[in-house]
Amino acid sequence: WPVYAPYIAAINRLKKERNAVILAHNYQTPDIFHCVADIVGDSLQLAKEATKVDAEIIIQCGVHFMAETSKLLNPEKTILIPDMKAGCSLSESITGADVRLLRERYPGVPVVTYVNTSADVKAETDICCTSSNAVQVVESFGADTVLCIPDEYLAMNVAAQTDVKILTWKGHCEVHERFTAEELLAYKEADPEIEIIAHPECPREVVEIADYAGSTSGMINYVRDRRPPKVLLVTECSMASNIESEVPGVQFVKPCNLCPHMKRITLPKILDSLCEMKEEVLVDPAIADRARLAVERMVNLKH
Numbered sequence: 001w002p003v004y005a006p007y008i009a010a011i012n013r014l015k016k017e018r019n020a021v022i023l024a025h026n027y028q029t030p031d032i033f034h035c036v037a038d039i040v041g042d043s044l045q046l047a048k049e050a051t052k053v054d055a056e057i058i059i060q061c062g063v064h065f066m067a068e069t070s071k072l073l074n075p076e077k078t079i080l081i082p083d084m085k086a087g088c089s090l091s092e093s094i095t096g097a098d099v100r101l102l103r104e105r106y107p108g109v110p111v112v113t114y115v116n117t118s119a120d121v122k123a124e125t126d127i128c129c130t131s132s133n134a135v136q137v138v139e140s141f142g143a144d145t146v147l148c149i150p151d152e153y154l155a156m157n158v159a160a161q162t163d164v165k166i167l168t169w170k171g172h173c174e175v176h177e178r179f180t181a182e183e184l185l186a187y188k189e190a191d192p193e194i195e196i197i198a199h200p201e202c203p204r205e206v207v208e209i210a211d212y213a214g215s216t217s218g219m220i221n222y223v224r225d226r227r228p229p230k231v232l233l234v235t236e237c238s239m240a241s242n243i244e245s246e247v248p249g250v251q252f253v254k255p256c257n258l259c260p261h262m263k264r265i266t267l268p269k270i271l272d273s274l275c276e277m278k279e280e281v282l283v284d285p286a287i288a289d290r291a292r293l294a295v296e297r298m299v300n301l302k303h
């Protein structure tokens with residue numbers, strides 16, 4: 001990408017000078033994913049890697065809740081996000097006050113919160129989960145009933161894999177809720193060779209017809225290991241672009257959907273972030289300890 005080259009060179013130089021590392025989510029564009037990121041991964045991997053970073057500064061290329069999670073796990077480090085407006089529809093769907101009301105309505109029921117939430121929400125919950133460990137986290141209480149919030153579809157997909165009764169919330173990912181079983185079945189009917197790989201934020205009927213469902217890294221590993229000749233990644237568009245060079249025999253079939261929040265992060269903004277040391281992500285000290293506990297419980301869960 002010749003047009004990106006000066007940005008890539010400047011970011012990689014400045015990163016060293018500033019003693020900064022770049023953590024990038026699997027939905028970042030290929031120029032970020034391949035050329036400037038030090039660590040890439042799904043939400044759980046990024047949270048775990050954040051605890052191992054030696055550098056003083058973390059540039060989080062992803063959305064705000066991911067940067068906040070890094071700050072919770074590294075309170076002494078400077079966490080920068082190249083665009084403070086990079087949000088998430090799931091994170092927007094619920095507040096800490098909502099969780100307090102749920103606790104009143106369902107006294108004694110453990111609360112599992114998806115990491116795609118604000119620190120304010122995490123502070124009100126027992127433990128966090130991601131798409132890669134949600135079933136394990138839900139079952140870790142040994143309880144009959146668990147609140148799994150705010151993603152209704154993730155909760156329904158977890159419920160299909162466990163005997164635990166799952167109560168949930170009406171939050172949805174604006175990217176994954178748009179996929180329908182009808183459109184995917186039409187692809188499969190037109191070409192039965194296509195393997196359908198879906199993220200568990202998709203509606204239940206979409207996951208039901210998928211050949212595999214898992215976190216973004218789970219999906220990448222499936223393609224790397226199995227090399228299906230034709231695959232439909234039912235997720236954000238950058239996923240296919242990021243791995244296609246690694247798996248030359250695999251044909252990636254559309255559709256995909258763009259996450260407008262993830263796409264706010266660009267090379268010029270990353271460079272700006274490093275030059276100006278902005279924008280710093282901070283967590284209100286009144287909630288930080290409780291929110292940290294919920295994330296640490298998840299990170300420390302034995303697999």
Ligand code: 13P
Pocket residue numbers: 026041042043044116130131132173199201214215216217
């Ligand atoms: P993963 O934890 O699977 O990377 O998912 C994060 C996310 O925001 C998916 O929309």
Ligand code: SF4
Pocket residue numbers: 063087088089090091116173174175176201236259260261262
């Ligand atoms: Fe949030 Fe969906 Fe974007 Fe992931 S893809 S950051 S869940 S809006």
